[in-house]
Amino acid sequence: MDTTPEHLSESERVARLRLYRSENVGPVAFRQLLARFRTGTVALEALPALAKRGGRRRKLTVCPAAEAERELEALDAAGGWMVHRGEAGFPPLLSMVEDAPPLLSGLGHPHLLTRPAIGIVGARECSLNGRRLAERFGRDLAAAGYAVVSGMAKGIDAAAHAGALEGGTVAVLAGGVDIIYPRENTGLYHDIRERGALVSEMPMGLIGQARHFPRRNRIISGLSLGILVVEARQRSGSLITARLAGEHGREVFALPGSPLDPRARGPNDLIRKGAALVESPEEIITLLRDLPGTYAVEEPGDPFSDGIVAAPEESDLAPARAAITQALSPTPIGVDDLVRHLGLPVPIVVTVLLEMDLAGTVERLPGNRVAALMEGE
Amino acid sequence: MDTTPEHLSESERVARLRLYRSENVGPVAFRQLLARFRTGTVALEALPALAKRGGRRRKLTVCPAAEAERELEALDAAGGWMVHRGEAGFPPLLSMVEDAPPLLSGLGHPHLLTRPAIGIVGARECSLNGRRLAERFGRDLAAAGYAVVSGMAKGIDAAAHAGALEGGTVAVLAGGVDIIYPRENTGLYHDIRERGALVSEMPMGLIGQARHFPRRNRIISGLSLGILVVEARQRSGSLITARLAGEHGREVFALPGSPLDPRARGPNDLIRKGAALVESPEEIITLLRDLPGTYAVEEPGDPFSDGIVAAPEESDLAPARAAITQALSPTPIGVDDLVRHLGLPVPIVVTVLLEMDLAGTVERLPGNRVAALMEGE
Incomplete structure (x- = not known):
């Protein structure tokens, strides 16, 4: 694999954005298309024919150039940026995830994306103690040099971001980076935009919905060396993020709680299944420091070069x-x-x-x- | 090893009691003396000479026959009983512990000593929630057929006993079985005496002191298939009991708690070190049922037959x-x-x-x- 970051031409960047915004092109299809056709430009041309061979009757909607350019202009007007997988600014740990987004839009400080990161997730309806803990862990982990990643939901997410505002925090949004959701986090949104970073794989203006949360969660996990679960009920989104972290080979940390507190069920169950019980930020820092070097990060360069290239007959x-x-x-x-x-x-x-x-x-x-x-x- | 329970003569029972009540005869020395001399009667005679060879200058105080008989009479008058290691009524799991007491005095129902048992221990200064949990675990484990063992301290111990009163509970006392300590557990003491069992290796009338607690704790652990720690500060007696349980090859269960609660430090730390995190009594029951048959219990019979018998030159x-x-x-x-x-x-x-x-x-x-x-x- 090439070990220098890619320098994509403007037209190739637009082509890749169009490819990812085209109908039915998810992250895995994108990866396979790039592996096979080498450039977004060529893949884009091949798209309708491939879909037809896959049994498509209606014509596949390919994202028009004008639409992609409008998105880039809006992002630019908002002071934002876009980074493609393979470029130097793309988060290296996220790049290792099989269904990593091929691009991220962002507002705020892009350098936070390449910092070692820890995700903090938990219940929306958290306790006051949970909020205090999330804020403290956010603050101390950010002060120790980690980017604190979360999903800007209310409750634990918001508290973790708030605690980490000064040290460095990254909010991964389910909708476009210009969409403030939930409304009660408006102040926090502006704070993160100014002092942290907001990122999303979705286009500007898209309103995030519940069905987008799992995709958002995989980015939170993909960005992070480990995920800390603060309070979470059973069968909650936070546990999905923790499971993804396990699948991504990342660490899972959990704050224990009383068996009498239903919000402790999630973390307690994670501990039962092997997550590290932690009571202080220092423990996480120590555990991450003592990890064997399994996080040797993929070097920048063409991340699509190791796929299937030759098309079968x-x-x-x-x-x-x-x-x-x-x-x-x-x-x-x-x-x-x-x-x-x-x-x-x-x-x-x-x-x-x-x-x-x-x-x-x-x-x-x-x-x-x-x-x-x-x-x- | 002999597999039938021993039938000790009255004079041998008195001799063994005298031996254990003699100066410097701890459980390990007792075991070695029995292994070497086969009977308490012979060991008792050998005692002063052995001590002298070990460097003793003052004469060793051997417990007089009259004193042992007074103890047995007092126990009898209180409606109590004494069971010796090797007899059918001696708790089989306790018998497997290296420094098991060679005898136990008891009040109440002796059959509870041969039931599969679970110890519940924890903080004296417990929270109301901790008390509720201890009571619930005590009740449900006793209802499932386990004898619930604890130390009759205030707080968690008392709550566990109270919960298990109906199903079956065993209080291990640091002092004599006739000594009510602490005073606030007077009602509980009488309840256990009537419906459960009170045991001690100490003579009637002896007032338990802090230095006796570790010996009491080893009996709690020795009696139990596993120890559950409910709330415990760091460096507390409950953690010593849990450590003994580990050394005795028994299970250790811990109820997790919030990092903000100092009484959760103990259980959380045990979980970190490998104790099973549990949130419900059913989990303990399931975990114990699924254990491999490592608790194949020592058959009754002469438990002193496998020691060093021949005296060196x-x-x-x-x-x-x-x-x-x-x-x-x-x-x-x-x-x-x-x-x-x-x-x-x-x-x-x-x-x-x-x-x-x-x-x-x-x-x-x-x-x-x-x-x-x-x-x-």
Whole structure:
């Protein structure tokens, strides 16, 4: 792999933005398209044909150049910036995540994205004690040189950001970076914009919705060496972030609490499953310092160079397409399992899934899993 | 080993009681004396000579027969009972502990001593929530068929006993079984006497003191399949009981708590060190049920038959005595380390240490360690 950061031309940056804003292009499809076509410009041209081969009947909506340029102008007018995966300013740990966003829009201080980071997440309806703890951990971890990452939700998230404002904090938003949500965090939003950083993979103006939260959570986890869960009920978003952190090979820290407090269920359960019980910020700092060097970060350079490059022959793809279509169901299955089950070569399966993904007939799920999307969905 | 319970004659029971009530005869010395001399009667006779060989100048005070008989009469008058290690009614798990008491006095229901047991310990100055939890765990574990063991201290201990009164509870006292301590537990004492069991290795009338607490704690741990710590500050007696449980190969359970609560420090720290985090009694029940059969309990029968029986020759002992005396200091050392360091046969070292123990020139410490006692101590 190339070890120098990429210098993308303006036209390639626009092409990549258009590619990511095109219908059915998720982070995994984006990665595979770049691996195969090398540039956004070429991938963009290939897009409609690929979708058609994946079973698409309606024409795939490719993001028009004018729309991408409008987004970049609006971002620029707001004093914001965009950083692409492979560029020097892209967060190196996030780049290692399989479904990392290929680009991030941001407001505020971009240098915070390349600082070692710790995520702090927890309940919206937190206790006063939980809030105090989140603020203290935010403050002390930021003072120790870590960027404190969270999702700017109310409750624990907001407290962690507030505590870390001075030392350095990064808010990952589910909507566009110009959209303040929730409204009660308006003051905090402006504080972070001035002293920290706000980032999102979504276009300016997009209003974040509940279905965007898991995508936001994977960025929080992807940015972070470890995730601290402060208060969380069972089956809450914070636990999903913690699970993602585990899947991303990151540390999971949890603040314990009384069995009588339902908000302690989440962290207690994480501890039971192997998360590190912590009572003070110093413990996290010590635990991270004592980690073996497993976080040797991917060097900047072309991050798309190690994918599948050669396109398989159509004569190989046609029978595979039928077998894969039959094998898939709405119940998610691992791509590895699919490969094993069908006994087909990996590049064939990956190519067919990419085409179906673009066609909107399969859905990508975390953990390299896929599911069939039923007609009309 | 003999697998039928022992039937001790009345005179042997009195001899064993006298032996254990004699000066400098601790549980380890008692065990070694029985292993060597087979009966309390013979060991009792040998006692003064052994102490003298260990460097004793004043004559060792052997418990007079009349004193032992007075103790048994008082116990009998109170409606109590005494059970010796090796007898069918002696708690089987306790029998497996190296420094198990060779006998227990008791009031109440002796059958509770042979039930599978769980210890619940914690802070005297507990929170109301801690008290509620201890009571609930006590009640539910006792209802599930476990004897709930504790130390009848105020706070967590008292709450655990109170919760388990109906199902079955065992209070281990630091003083004699007839001594109510602390006074505020007078009602609880009478309740346990009536519906549970009160036990002690100490003679009737002895007022327990702080220095007796560690000995009491080892009995709580020794009786129990596992120890649950509810609330405990750092460096508290409850943590000593938990440490003993670890040394005894028993389970350690801990109820987590907020980092803001100093009474959670103890349990949280235990969890950090590997104790099982639990939030409900059901979890303990499940964890104990799923244990591999490591608690195959020592069958009743002569528990003293596997010790050192043959007495070494005095010609071997004399030089060993000098070497051991020189090697020991007030800083505790493991008997195994001592054996390794000196390169002497185990029976020689054990015999010399037994004599020194009886002479009052060495002190036995938990974990099979010994320390020199300086003159005048």
